[in-house]
Each structure stands twice: as C-alpha cells, then as structure tokens.
Amino acid sequence: xxxxxxxQLGDALRAKKISSVELTQLYLDRIAQFNPALNAYITVNxxxxxxxxxxxxxxxxxxxxxxxxxxxxxxxxxxxxxGWLTTCGSKMLHNFVSPYxxxxxxxxxxxxxVNLGKTNMDEFAMGxxxxxxxxxxxxxxxxxxxxxxxxxxxxxxxxxxxxxxAATGTDTGGSxxxxxxxxxxxxxKPTYGVCSRYGMIAFASSLDQAGPMGRSAEDxxxxxxxxxxxxxxxxxxxxxxKEDYARGLEKPLSGLRIGLPKEFFAExxxxxxxxxxxxxxxxxxxxxxxxxxxxxxxxxxxxxVYYVLAPAExxxxxxxxxxxxxxxxxxxxxxxxxxxxxxxxxxxGEEVKRRIMIGTYVLxxxxxDAYYLxxxxxxxxxxQDFTEAFKQCDVIMGxxxxxxxxxxxEKGDDPVQMYxxxxxxxxxxxxGLPGMSIPCGFGDNDMPVGLQIIGNYFDxxxxxxxxxxxxxxxxxxxxxxxxxxxxS
Amino acid sequence: xxxxxxxVKKVASLARLAMTETEVKIAHNQLSGIFDLIAEMQAVxxxxxxxxxxxxxxxxxxxxxxxxxxxxxxxxxxxxPQVEAGLxxxxxxxx
Numbered sequence: 001x002x003x004x005x006x007x008q009l010g011d012a013l014r015a016k017k018i019s020s021v022e023l024t025q026l027y028l029d030r031i032a033q034f035n036p037a038l039n040a041y042i043t044v045n046x047x048x049x050x051x052x053x054x055x056x057x058x059x060x061x062x063x064x065x066x067x068x069x070x071x072x073x074x075x076x077x078x079x080x081x082x083g084w085l086t087t088c089g090s091k092m093l094h095n096f097v098s099p100y101x102x103x104x105x106x107x108x109x110x111x112x113x114v115n116l117g118k119t120n121m122d123e124f125a126m127g128x129x130x131x132x133x134x135x136x137x138x139x140x141x142x143x144x145x146x147x148x149x150x151x152x153x154x155x156x157x158x159x160x161x162x163x164x165x166a167a168t169g170t171d172t173g174g175s176x177x178x179x180x181x182x183x184x185x186x187x188x189k190p191t192y193g194v195c196s197r198y199g200m201i202a203f204a205s206s207l208d209q210a211g212p213m214g215r216s217a218e219d220x221x222x223x224x225x226x227x228x229x230x231x232x233x234x235x236x237x238x239x240x241x242k243e244d245y246a247r248g249l250e251k252p253l254s255g256l257r258i259g260l261p262k263e264f265f266a267e268x269x270x271x272x273x274x275x276x277x278x279x280x281x282x283x284x285x286x287x288x289x290x291x292x293x294x295x296x297x298x299x300x301x302x303x304x305v306y307y308v309l310a311p312a313e314x315x316x317x318x319x320x321x322x323x324x325x326x327x328x329x330x331x332x333x334x335x336x337x338x339x340x341x342x343x344x345x346x347x348x349g350e351e352v353k354r355r356i357m358i359g360t361y362v363l364x365x366x367x368x369d370a371y372y373l374x375x376x377x378x379x380x381x382x383x384q385d386f387t388e389a390f391k392q393c394d395v396i397m398g399x400x401x402x403x404x405x406x407x408x409x410e411k412g413d414d415p416v417q418m419y420x421x422x423x424x425x426x427x428x429x430x431x432g433l434p435g436m437s438i439p440c441g442f443g444d445n446d447m448p449v450g451l452q453i454i455g456n457y458f459d460x461x462x463x464x465x466x467x468x469x470x471x472x473x474x475x476x477x478x479x480x481x482x483x484x485x486x487x488s
Numbered sequence: 489x490x491x492x493x494x495x496v497k498k499v500a501s502l503a504r505l506a507m508t509e510t511e512v513k514i515a516h517n518q519l520s521g522i523f524d525l526i527a528e529m530q531a532v533x534x535x536x537x538x539x540x541x542x543x544x545x546x547x548x549x550x551x552x553x554x555x556x557x558x559x560x561x562x563x564x565x566x567x568x569p570q571v572e573a574g575l576x577x578x579x580x581x582x583x
Contacts, residue, residue: 193543206542304527336579341506376541378537
C-alpha cells in the first residue's frame with residue numbers, strides 16, 4: 001500500500017478494499033514511528049485527519065468521489081488551514097491557529113482529500129536545507145546525517161519516507177525542485193499564477209508558486225488537477241480554462257526536442273550529478289527525443305538578481321508581523337516601537353532577519369535604482385533568454401542542483417555558499433516558467449540525483465508527459481530509502 | 489559599494505529589528521559578503537531595458553464596490569496577543 005500510486009489508492013478506496021480511515025491510520029502510525037527521527041512534520045492532528053477520513057468514507061460509500069477522495073495528503077506548513085497550527089517554520093507564528101483555509105487547502109478539502117499534517121520547512125520558506133526552521137532541521141531519509149533540501153524539505157522527506165501518499169510544496173527560487181531532487185522524489189512548480197497564493201504565507205509575491213510533490217509524474221498530474229484553478233482572492237491568479245494535466249501522459253516522445261543549456265553543464269556541477277543527468281538524456285534519446293545545445297547566457301546573474309528582488313518583496317511582506325494582530329509578541333518592552341523591534345528580533349530567525357535587512361536596504365532611499373530597478377531589468381534579460389531558447393526546443397533539461405544532499409551544518413555559517421546552490425532553479429522563478437524535478441539516479445554516497453525539466457509557459461501537461469514516459473522506462477522514481485519498514 | 493556598521497544599524501531600525509552590538513558586527517560581515525555577490529549586477533548594461541516586475545503581463549482585475557465579506561472580528565481576534573472590547577491593545581502612544 002505504501003508504494004501504490006495515487007490512482008491505485010483511489011481505485012482501492014472506491015473498490016472498498018481499504019477505507020480512508022484505515023489508510024489514514026496507516027500513515028499516522030508510520031508518522032508516529034519515524035517522524036521523531038526525521039522531523040518531517042511540525043504538526044499532526046489525528047483527530048482532524050481521522051474526522052476528514054470518516055467524511056471521505058461517507059462520500060466513497062455514496063459514490064460521490066473525485067480522484068483524491070480519501071487520500072491522505074500532507075500540507076507544507078506555509079498553507080493556512082482552518083483549525084490547524086500554521087507556523088511557516090517560524091517562532092513568529094508558533095501559536096497561530098489559522099482561522100481560514102488557503103485556496104489550495106480548500107481545493108483539497110473539496111476533493112475529499114485528508115489533511116495528514118503540516119510539514120516542516122525553512123522559516124518563511126527562506127533556505128535550501130531546512131536548517132532555518134524554528135522546529136529543528138529535517139533529516140534526509142536516505143541518510144539522516146544529510147539535509148533534505150529546502151525550503152519544502154519536510155514535504156520531500158515525508159514523501160520519500162512514505163509518511164504520506166503525496167504532499168504540497170511551494171517554490172520561490174527552487175523550494176519544490178531542489179528538495180525533490182535531494183530526496184529522490186518528483187516535484188513540479190507550475191507556471192506563475194496557476195495555483196492561487198491566497199492563504200499561502202507570502203515570501204516573495206512575484207515569485208511564489210505552489211505545486212505538487214509526490215512519487216511519480218502521474219501522481220503530480222492528479223494533484224495539480226486539484227490544486228490549480230482561478231481564485232479571485234489572489235490578484236495574480238490567472239483566469240484560464242480548467243485543464244486535465246494527465247491528458248497527455250501516454251503520448252510517445254518521438255520528435256521531442258530537448259534543449260541542454262551549456263551553462264547548466266559548466267564549472268561548479270558535481271561529476272556524479274553530471275553523469276546521472278547525462279545518462280537520463282541518453283535514455284530520452286532512446287525514447288525518440290533529439291537534443292540541441294542552447295544557451296541561457298544570463299544564468300549566473302540570476303543569483304544576484306534573485307537576492308535583491310526576493311528579499312525586497314520579503315521585507316515588505318514580513319512587515320505585517322508586528323506582534324499586534326497575531327503571532328509572537330515579546331514579553332517585555334518599553335514602548336510601541338520597542339514592542340515591534342523586540343517582537344520581530346525574537347520572533348524571526350537569523351536567515352529571515354538577514355533577508356529583511358537586505359530587502360530594506362535595497363529599497364531604501366538612494367539605492368532603489370542601483371539595486372532594485374537594475375535587478376528588475378536583468379530579470380527581463382533572463383526571461384528573454386528562455387524565450388529565445390524555446391524557439392529551438394520543446395523542453396529544457398539539466399541538473400536540478402549542482403550536488404546531491406550535503407551534510408547537516410556543512411554550509412551553516414556562510415549564507416553566500418548556500419545561495420549559490422540554487423543556481424539552476426532560480427532563473428525559472430524569475431521568468432515565471434514551470435519547472436520540475438524527477439529522480440534520475442544516484443550520485444556519490446548513494447544519494448539521489450534530480451533531473452530538472454523546464455517547460456514553456458502553461459506547458460505543464462507536456463512536462464508531465466515527458467517525465468511520465470521516462471518513469472515508464474526507468475525505475476529511479478520507485479526506489480525507496482532503507483530502514484523505514486514498520487515494525488510488526 | 490561597501491556597507492558601514494552605521495548603515496547596518498540604520499537598516500535594522502527601518503526594519504524594526506532590535507540588534508545588539510555583537511549582532512550588528514555579525515550582520516555587517518554577512519551582509520557585506522552578500523552585497524559583493526549582488527554587485528555583479530552593476531557591470532551589466534541595461535540601457536533601454538524595461539524593468540520586469542512580474543512574470544505575466546496581466547492587468548489588475550477590478551470588481552464592483554460591494555460588500556463581499558461578513559464580520560469575522562471575533563474569530564480573527566482570537567489569535568491576537570492582546571485584545572480588549574474588540575480592540576487590539578498596544579502600549580500607549582498618546583499621553
């Protein structure tokens with residue numbers, strides 16, 4: 001049951017081979033056994049989960065079902081869920097029980113999915129290793145001395161360790177794709193605007209996008225069918241016709257043109273990662289694809305651009321945390337300003353404060369043109385690189401991350417080293433394009449390697465097709481970490 | 489562009505973040521490293537390039553000026569640190 005696809009689970013539920021309550025309990029038991037070591041979840045609430053499962057069983061009995069009815073899905077703790085503690089990985093929200101549902105959460109609720117719990121994450125989604133969480137780092141299920149990636153590291157670890165059937169993530173600079181790669185699972189960041197940001201705690205609003213994380217491309221298609229959709233409460237939600245992201249999964253790949261950016265296979269890329277990615281490209285050639293070398297000349301600039309724009313937006317978004325309306329308030333203060341300053345100093349962690357400082361500085365008087373405006377101009381150059389590239393190819397492929405999962409604490413003291421590890425993912429957010437990562441082998445120390453697939457705007461169905469055909473021909477995606485069998 | 493410790497203190501104050509002298513020194517070191525990284529942008533010729541503020545070229549939707557929300561004051565204030573008689577309490581600002 002733990003290795004079944006979402007479609008198989010749905011079929012088993014509809015055929016009454018298992019009930020949603022039984023399935024949910026199975027996962028709750030696994031969480032109870034393995035989460036103390038992995039720390040993938042911040043909050044589990046069996047009472048709410050099982051009540052949702054009972055409601056799903058009633059729907060199943062009545063025959064009123066959708067693809068995900070009765071299936072336990074974990075939610076990144078960035079999504080506000082009514083009645084659930086929603087911390088965003090921060091002390092600032094240590095006591096915030098959300099009074100409302102994010103749009104993504106209500107989409108899952110309407111589909112009859114079970115919320116299995118809230119997964120751990122880097123504080124306010126700022127990090128690439130899950131080490132900035134106030135609730136402690138998540139451990140990589142493949143090697144617990146290593147990081148799971150971030151910021152959706154709890155989700156990635158939970159999916160890899162079979163502590164949920166599937167889960168959600170969010171991606172501002174690679175936060176779905178990089179942890180998916182480091183934990184050996186599949187993850188998709190849709191085109192900006194496809195999933196509503198309503199109720200998704202904001203980091204950098206022009207870059208943030210929710211997406212599915214699971215064990216296969218086929219699972220991601222079903223999840224995205226539920227998550228996507230127009231929502232008038234998000235001013236950047238796109239008004240588009242509903243589409244079935246699973247519609248093209250079975251198409252053969254003959255004639256597919258794959259672009260390989262030479263900048264993604266250059267200095268800084270680990271040999272083990274390069275080998276696995278090249279082997280995956282070779283497999284795609286066997287499946288009928290052709291390969292063309294392309295160039296994304298401004299790739300290197302995506303890091304400085306991102307570390308101006310994302311902190312600028314974050315400093316503004318995070319100004320709402322003032323210790324007045326919700327969240328943490330310092331126990332002692334002398335006056336109102338001191339209350340703000342103490343509450344924020346004590347409630348935010350180091351990385352979050354660092355980014356608020358960068359953002360405040362680049363937006364401050366006298367520096368706006370040199371930093372913020374210049375970054376926005378280069379952002380356009382970066383987006384134009386992709387527009388040019390897609391004239392020559394249908395999808396772009398390369399490594400998701402320059403290395404496999406690193407050791408906990410390895411990059412701890414040097415924020416710049418951590419930032420550089422996002423080199424292949426950030427440009428996709430700046431352009432607003434869809435990107436995904438699928439497992440494509442193992443590198444040094446038997447750690448998983450992810451292959452990144454970047455598509456043109458709104459080309460998610462084709463990317464899922466491209467990923468699915470690879471997963472029919474290979475079995476990297478069905479590998480599971482050892483040592484996570486339930487004791488009988 | 490080099491950053492001084494006074495700049496760090498000023499930014500911390502603008503961002504409403506209390507900082508000890510030790511924290512200012514650490515922040516100064518780390519922010520300097522990050523601004524060295526960011527400085528790479530300055531060499532790029534962007535004359536005539538339109539700034540890109542958003543991934544999609546869409547205009548803001550408008551809606552009719554009608555009441556669409558009901559009153560959730562009690563629920564929303566249930567998560568506030570300090571509330572009295574339906575009001576959020578903060579330290580006194582006017583004598």
